[in-house]
Amino acid sequence: MTDLVPGKLARVSGSVRIVGAGLLGASIGLALMKNGVDVILADTSPAQLRLAVDYGAGRAGAEGDAPDLVIVCTPPDVVADTVAAELSHYPNAVVTDVASVKLEPLRELRRRGVNLVNYIGSHPMAGRERGGAISARADIFLGRPWVICRDGETPTEALALIEDLALDLGAVPIEMTPEEHDRSVALVSHVPQVVASLLAARFAEAPETSLALAGQGVRDTTRIAASAPELWVQILAANAAPVVEQLDLLAGDLARVADALRDPDAPGARRTAADAIRDGNVGVARLPGKHGQRRMFETFVVMVDDASGQLGRLFGDLGELEVNVEDFRLEHSPGAQLGLAEISVDPATLQRAVDGLSARGWRIAGAHA
Amino acid sequence: MTDLVPGKLARVSGSVRIVGAGLLGASIGLALMKNGVDVILADTSPAQLRLAVDYGAGRAGAEGDAPDLVIVCTPPDVVADTVAAELSHYPNAVVTDVASVKLEPLRELRRRGVNLVNYIGSHPMAGRERGGAISARADIFLGRPWVICRDGETPTEALALIEDLALDLGAVPIEMTPEEHDRSVALVSHVPQVVASLLAARFAEAPETSLALAGQGVRDTTRIAASAPELWVQILAANAAPVVEQLDLLAGDLARVADALRDPDAPGARRTAADAIRDGNVGVARLPGKHGQRRMFETFVVMVDDASGQLGRLFGDLGELEVNVEDFRLEHSPGAQLGLAEISVDPATLQRAVDGLSARGWRIAGAHA
Structure with missing residues (x-):
C-alpha cells in the first residue's frame, strides 16, 4: 500500500470514525491507517465491515x-439520516460526508432543523468502476480534487480539519458552494454518465455484425456505461434539477445537428455540423489532463510474441538500458501471434530505449510523441 | 517499422497505385512497401506527396x-470523382476506395453511368486522431475489420485482390452491403462522434472551476471530440440518413430520461432512469473487446516499485510460473514511489499466478473478474 507522508490529521485527531465501509469509506480508512490515524469503521452490513477491517481499513467501533x-460514506439516499444521527451522537465531532450531491442532503438537514455548525459537506472526486471494500485503494485520492462546501457558520478549525483530511490523502481541496458543486458535477459527471448509458443502450439490440465494426473511439465514449444502476439512480434523482437543465440543452443541440443533416445541402447545414465538431474541439481541450498531470512522455511500440516470457525479457532489457517505464500498454491482435507493447518513457531516454532495444533484436513498430 | 509476413499481393500484383497520401494512404503504402509491393503514390498536394515518399510509403508515379x-484514399467528397477518373485511366486495374461511407459514392458513380465491374468499395476500420502522412503507421490495420462491399457484378479475382490487400495488412476482411456498412458505422462511429462533440462543446464556455472536477470518465467519453471538423462534416453529410435516424432515437431517449428526472419521485420515474443505465450496461458489454476479442480474463493487481527492473522480475516470475499475460496495464500513483500492475490472465491460471507471485514476495493488491 501507499506509504503516505505522515499527515496532519494524526497529530490533531484522536480518532476518525468512518460510517459506510464501501469503496470510498474503506479507501479513506486504508489511507488514514497508513497515516497513523486510529480509524473506527461502521457499516450496516456486518460482512462488509468485517471485510474492510480484515483489509486493514480500520477497526470495529x-x-x-x-x-x-x-x-x-453511505449511499446518497441515506446521507442526511446518517449525518443527523452522527451529529447528535458525537456532538463534539466535526461531521463530513462524501456524497456526490451536496445541496439535497443539506436542504434535508435544514428541513429537519438539525444544528449544522459542526457539519461540512465534502466530495472527493475519486472512484472506481468496481465498488465495495474489496476494490478499496489508499491511492485513489492522489491528485484528485476534493470539494469542500463550507457555509458562513463553519468554524475555521472544522474547515481546517477537512482540509487536512483531503491533503493527507493526497487530494487537492477546492472550496465551492453546494450549488456550484452540484451544477459542476452535473456538467462533468452526471450528464456524461446519462449520455454514455443512452448511447450504449442503443447497442443492446443492435446486430452483432454492426458491433463488430466498433473501435477504440466508441469503446472510450461508452466505457462508463458499465456503472452500477442503483447508485446512479440515487445520484441523478438527488441532483435532478441541474442534470435536467443540461440534458435539455444537449437535446436541443442534438436536434439542431439532426435537422441540419436532414438536408445537408441546405444553406448553413454543413456549417451547423462543422460548428458542433469545432466547439467540441474547444471544449475537450479545456478538460484538465490525467491526475491534473500535464507532463509529456514519448511513446514507442515494440512487437512482442504472445508469451509472458517475452515481456520479461523486454522489461529486463529496459532495466539494463536504465530506461524507466512511465506507462505501459499491451495491445493484442487476435489472429496474429503477436502483441504491441506501447511503452511511454521520459523524452530524454527515448533514443536510448529505441536504439538499445533495436540492437537487442526487438522490432520497434513506431515511435511518436 | 513492422516487418509483415511477405504477402500475397506482392506475388499477384505488379504495382499498386495509391491516390491520396494522407494518414490512410501513406499507412497502406508503408505496409505494402514492407511487403515487397511496388507502390505508386499520387496526391494533389506536392508537399504531402513528397513527405509520403520521403517517409518510405511509395514512389511518385x-x-x-x-x-x-x-x-x-481521398477525402469522402471527392471519392466518386477520383474513382471514376481512375477506372477510366486504368481500365485493367481493380479500383477500391477506403472512404468511411459506402452508399453515397456508389450512388454517385451509378448516376454518372460509370462501368463499375472493376470497382469494389472497401473501408478499413482504422485511423488515428492525428492525420496526414506524418502520422502514418504500417501497423494501424492489425487486427482491425476491413469492410468489403462487393456487388453481384464483382469478379471473383477482383474480390480476392481486395481480400489479399486486407489480409496482407493484418486486417480482418468482412463482407457487407453498402447499406449494412453505412447503418453500422452510423451506430458505432458517426453518432458517437456527434454525441462526444456536443457533450464536449458544452465545456467550451463552462467555468474553469467546474471543469477542474472532471475525471477520467468524462475524459474518455469526450476523447474523440478532438477529431478534425473538415473530415467529419463530409462523413456526416455523406451518411446523413442513417445518422439522423439514430440521432432522433437518441434525442427521444434523452427527453424520456430528462422528463423522468423533472419529477424523480413520480411513479415510474426512477425506473426509467434505472432502465437507461441498465440498458447501457447490456449494450456496452456487447461491444467487442480490444481488437474484437471477447474472451474473458481474470485480472489481479500487483504492487511494483517505480522501476523497470521490477517489471522485468515480475514478468520473469510469471514466465517461470507458466502464466501467460493476456493484458497488462501499469498505473502510476504520482507522489507515491510505486505503481500498480494490472495483469489479466486466463481464469484457469489465476490461482497459480496469485499464489506463485505471493510466495515470491509480490504484494497482490486485489484480484477480480
Missing part, C-alpha cells in the same frame, strides 16, 4: 469511542 | 505505370 471527525 | 490495383 467500541464503547466509549470519541472521534474528532466523522466521515459519512 | 511515372509515364507508363500500369497498376493492377488502385486504392483511392
Whole structure:
C-alpha cells in the first residue's frame, strides 16, 4: 500500500470514525491507517465491515469511542439520516460526508432543523468502476480534487480539519458552494454518465455484425456505461434539477445537428455540423489532463510474441538500458501471434530505449510523441 | 517499422497505385512497401506527396505505370470523382476506395453511368486522431475489420485482390452491403462522434472551476471530440440518413430520461432512469473487446516499485510460473514511489499466478473478474 507522508490529521485527531465501509469509506480508512490515524469503521452490513477491517481499513467501533471527525460514506439516499444521527451522537465531532450531491442532503438537514455548525459537506472526486471494500485503494485520492462546501457558520478549525483530511490523502481541496458543486458535477459527471448509458443502450439490440465494426473511439465514449444502476439512480434523482437543465440543452443541440443533416445541402447545414465538431474541439481541450498531470512522455511500440516470457525479457532489457517505464500498454491482435507493447518513457531516454532495444533484436513498430 | 509476413499481393500484383497520401494512404503504402509491393503514390498536394515518399510509403508515379490495383484514399467528397477518373485511366486495374461511407459514392458513380465491374468499395476500420502522412503507421490495420462491399457484378479475382490487400495488412476482411456498412458505422462511429462533440462543446464556455472536477470518465467519453471538423462534416453529410435516424432515437431517449428526472419521485420515474443505465450496461458489454476479442480474463493487481527492473522480475516470475499475460496495464500513483500492475490472465491460471507471485514476495493488491 501507499506509504503516505505522515499527515496532519494524526497529530490533531484522536480518532476518525468512518460510517459506510464501501469503496470510498474503506479507501479513506486504508489511507488514514497508513497515516497513523486510529480509524473506527461502521457499516450496516456486518460482512462488509468485517471485510474492510480484515483489509486493514480500520477497526470495529467500541464503547466509549470519541472521534474528532466523522466521515459519512453511505449511499446518497441515506446521507442526511446518517449525518443527523452522527451529529447528535458525537456532538463534539466535526461531521463530513462524501456524497456526490451536496445541496439535497443539506436542504434535508435544514428541513429537519438539525444544528449544522459542526457539519461540512465534502466530495472527493475519486472512484472506481468496481465498488465495495474489496476494490478499496489508499491511492485513489492522489491528485484528485476534493470539494469542500463550507457555509458562513463553519468554524475555521472544522474547515481546517477537512482540509487536512483531503491533503493527507493526497487530494487537492477546492472550496465551492453546494450549488456550484452540484451544477459542476452535473456538467462533468452526471450528464456524461446519462449520455454514455443512452448511447450504449442503443447497442443492446443492435446486430452483432454492426458491433463488430466498433473501435477504440466508441469503446472510450461508452466505457462508463458499465456503472452500477442503483447508485446512479440515487445520484441523478438527488441532483435532478441541474442534470435536467443540461440534458435539455444537449437535446436541443442534438436536434439542431439532426435537422441540419436532414438536408445537408441546405444553406448553413454543413456549417451547423462543422460548428458542433469545432466547439467540441474547444471544449475537450479545456478538460484538465490525467491526475491534473500535464507532463509529456514519448511513446514507442515494440512487437512482442504472445508469451509472458517475452515481456520479461523486454522489461529486463529496459532495466539494463536504465530506461524507466512511465506507462505501459499491451495491445493484442487476435489472429496474429503477436502483441504491441506501447511503452511511454521520459523524452530524454527515448533514443536510448529505441536504439538499445533495436540492437537487442526487438522490432520497434513506431515511435511518436 | 513492422516487418509483415511477405504477402500475397506482392506475388499477384505488379504495382499498386495509391491516390491520396494522407494518414490512410501513406499507412497502406508503408505496409505494402514492407511487403515487397511496388507502390505508386499520387496526391494533389506536392508537399504531402513528397513527405509520403520521403517517409518510405511509395514512389511518385511515372509515364507508363500500369497498376493492377488502385486504392483511392481521398477525402469522402471527392471519392466518386477520383474513382471514376481512375477506372477510366486504368481500365485493367481493380479500383477500391477506403472512404468511411459506402452508399453515397456508389450512388454517385451509378448516376454518372460509370462501368463499375472493376470497382469494389472497401473501408478499413482504422485511423488515428492525428492525420496526414506524418502520422502514418504500417501497423494501424492489425487486427482491425476491413469492410468489403462487393456487388453481384464483382469478379471473383477482383474480390480476392481486395481480400489479399486486407489480409496482407493484418486486417480482418468482412463482407457487407453498402447499406449494412453505412447503418453500422452510423451506430458505432458517426453518432458517437456527434454525441462526444456536443457533450464536449458544452465545456467550451463552462467555468474553469467546474471543469477542474472532471475525471477520467468524462475524459474518455469526450476523447474523440478532438477529431478534425473538415473530415467529419463530409462523413456526416455523406451518411446523413442513417445518422439522423439514430440521432432522433437518441434525442427521444434523452427527453424520456430528462422528463423522468423533472419529477424523480413520480411513479415510474426512477425506473426509467434505472432502465437507461441498465440498458447501457447490456449494450456496452456487447461491444467487442480490444481488437474484437471477447474472451474473458481474470485480472489481479500487483504492487511494483517505480522501476523497470521490477517489471522485468515480475514478468520473469510469471514466465517461470507458466502464466501467460493476456493484458497488462501499469498505473502510476504520482507522489507515491510505486505503481500498480494490472495483469489479466486466463481464469484457469489465476490461482497459480496469485499464489506463485505471493510466495515470491509480490504484494497482490486485489484480484477480480
